[in-house]
Amino acid sequence: MADTTTVTAPRPSQTAVAAHTVDARKVYGRAETEVRALDGITVDFETGRFTAIMGPSGSGKSTLLHCVAGLDQLSSGHAFIGTDDVSALNDRELTVLRRDRIGFIFQSYNLVPTLTALENVVLPLRLAGRRVDQGWLDTVIGTLGLADRLAHRPSELSGGQQQRVAVARALATRPQIVFADEPTGNLDSHASTEVLQFMRRAVDDMGQTIVMVTHDPRAAGFADRAVFLADGTIVDELLMPTTDSVLERMKRFGE
């Protein structure tokens, strides 16, 4: 597991790597119509940190997340969850990987509409046939402030509440890593702040690892580290980003 990151920014020496890619490439189409969504990306996502992947539309940030999470296949190169090469797993192994070791938060439609909030939270555990760790569940639910909404169905929850339930579900299995794809994309700023604060606490209080794709500088401001993508390659990164520093950095893309 060679560490061949081309980005040489300093990082805390004690951290392990929860997921990483090696020369990840994703190509759509052929010959003249060829689009290189990922053009040789090598990156580490450290355990216990909140990483934001930033970039303009079409930069390949969502594709990178999907490939690391085992939702999409790389054209070449490797993506690892822990020490497991995602690109070498079959559908069943990928499913089990997603179920047991990964948490997901999508932009919208995160919840099964026929199940209550609590049922949605424990759904991955039940799919795995695992026992619910009540203590952990109470911690997660308590942290996210969901205790009084558990018996409600998604249609009875606000957008912010629905995303908080999605965060709770992503945390319920104590996954190795949580992937969030524009988790605040559909929320107003108040609800966004709420959800991002919860994700922040999940990292700080529970030691969770989160990788979040976003184009919102304010969202990136909650992260420990922001990685900037453009045209399928990593062009820069910021440690301890703030809304302003991210905005500043993004302005330079436009130049």
Place this chain on the structure above:
Amino acid sequence: MLRTALKNVLAHKLRLLTTALAVTLGVALMAGTLVLTDTMKRTFDNLFATVYGGTDAVVRAKASFEGPQGAGVQRGRIDIGLIPTVRAAPGVAAAEGQIFGYARITGSDGSALGNPANGAPTLGTVWVTDSRLNPLNLVAGAPPRGPHQVVIDKKSAQDGNLAVGDTTTILVLGPPQRMRITGIAKFGSADSPGGASIAAFTAPTAQRLLAQPGKVDTIDVVGKPGVSQQQLVRDISPVLPSGVEAVTGATVIAENQTQVQKGLAFFNTFLLIFAVVALLVGGFMMFNTFAITVTQRTRENGLLRALGASRRQVLTSVLLEALAVGMIASLLGVVVGVGVAIGLKALMSGIGIEIPAQGVTVLPGSMLFAFAVGLVVTVLAAVSPARKAAKVAPIAAMQLGVAGSTGYGSKQRVFVGIGVLGGGVAALLLGLFTGVPSPLQIVGLGALLVFFGVSILGRTISLPLSRVIGLPLLRLRGVTGELARENAMRNPKRTAASASALMIGVGVVGLIAIFVSSIRASITQSIDKTFTGDIVVDSGGGVLGGVDPALARDLNKLPEVQLAAGIRQGVAKVGSSAVVVEAGNPTTLLRLIQPQITDGSAAGLNTHSIAVYSATASDHNWHIGSVLPVEFAKSGPTRLRVAAIYNDNTQIGDYFVSLSAYRANFAAQFDHEVFVKIAPGTSSAAAVSAIKSVTAAYPSVKVLTRSGYVDAQMKPLNQLLALIYVLLGLAIIIALLGIGNTLALSISERIREIGLLRAIGMTRAQLRSAIRWESVIIALQGTVLGLVIGVFFGWALVTAMHDQGIRVFSVPILTLAVVMVAAIAAGMIAAAGPSRRAAKLDVLRAVAAE
């Protein structure tokens, strides 16, 4: 708009195919029934035209009365002395005596040919020497000349491997006759008259064996050239004694045709009921498919409205789509219907109901009718979805995917549903339990309304029903079971509509299973209670046939037999209605059959008395000592005194007379069945083999044990049952296609949800399992509702038929359990395609789907 409608049809070929299939099947069954009916009608019309083609007039005894249940007109016979008188009348060119009676030919292997118990009759007749009056044409050999000579039809010769010069046994109402075959004949141009067998004897032999010496059934007359049939009748009538009439040949042909049509009416009704069931199922499926597609096209219809389409145009577009589907499906149905007719013909011949026709008769009128019915059903089914489509507001085009109504049904709807259901139940009970005119139509309407009522209430009862049915799944299948249950519950309207189609098929299956089971239980119970003997010897001759009373006498001589007694049957008119009268020796027969006499005594039955079934007696307010006006075809009107009233009519019917009364009033003397009690200390096997040594001389006779006797009585019913199950099976398969169809459509609505489930760790197997169980819940819902309705229908029918001898209400738990298990299996099969496609969905694309 027409173009939009057609494009929609073409865009969804697969959905169209499965939906259209339901209508196609209904139309095919209907067209098949009509083709079969037309075929039979034409066959018999041709048959009678052949038989009476050369006959200008018929002289016969005036009708005494119409027999019960289409048994035909009961007439006395006429003296042969009248033949010369008729011949002497002006205008008469030739006149010959004619007889039709029971005669059964045995083949070269000694077994009796034909199946008169539930097939075409086996007939004996006179070889008429005047070729103009003889429908038979010799193809080999010569006419019969002596008392031991016979001409047989070509079909029997082929079936029995018989040739001119062979000697074979002919079974008649009397001792079996050994006869030499002198000739083989065609009937007109056919090998046999409508599947029936024919044995033609010389006139004296026919009188002796089929009627009585010196008697004939009719005198057939040919007129002189230039004399019309009407003129001929006017010429003959003055010379006839009172009680004898002359009618034209055309009249006789018309009478026979009407008679056959009456006989076929039951059969037609029976098949048409299945066509209606199939069309009903098809209609429900159509409605369901259109309702779903209209919901899915909400945005599209909104767009059309926003672009300036009027409500009427949207409505018309959906109806045109239905019209197109209906046309294709009905056209296909009509074509398939011809095949169905051929198949039904073969199927029925397989179970012993021979339809004697080559090919089938396809009449444009019938085809057009079936086509029109299919079209109307399809378009009617689309009316409500079309109206819903027209109500879509233009703004819907701008809104995000509107998930269809998941309503549980408005209060108004519940009231309407309860009203329709109540009306249906009321009509059903009214038709079954009160003496309204045309009860069959009212019962049918009631049954239809019950189905509709339950369907209207479907979406309201669907939710709790899915909840209960899915309950065991939570335990058995964990989270996948829970998801299946939730998905079945999420759109009660749709679940109920898919289940409705299945409900109808299962409801009819349930009704029939209960009805047959109750009949069997009633017969078994009655035989247990009333039959004290051990063995029944059945004549095997059906209603026309019977066995020589000598058989019972011979059996009584066996040391293995303690007692043997025969029972006879005949038709008489009691009061104003024609009925079947049974007869036997009151002292011997009523020791073997104990009909539970409640009043009076059967021992005193004589020539002037009669015993009556209790329910019949109370209907007419008859008591011991009442004197009934009775009319017999042979002996005319008489009066019989009620001497006994009994409680069980399974063996001896509603009316029972002594042998002496029977001998006095009926021409033919033969036993329909012989009941036997084995001598004490004799094993059943020894008795059976001793009895069989005696019955060997009577090839059509069957020796039955008690359980064999029950089976034999159930046999015609069981055969009918097989046919019913085949037809219903088709309807149920179509209903399952409907469930598969609905499932596929609702899965296409939940692609994102499926993607989400897969993303957070649901395996393909788990997904497939969840969809399978969802399908099972829908299927079970239809099955449960169907069975509840079926049990109710069955109970109502059995209760209504209490006085007809069905006294036990028996629910065949095993059969119904098999239906349930089959529903589970079928639900899984229906889900196979949709679940496989869902499991194959690319996760990422599903998550990102609009």
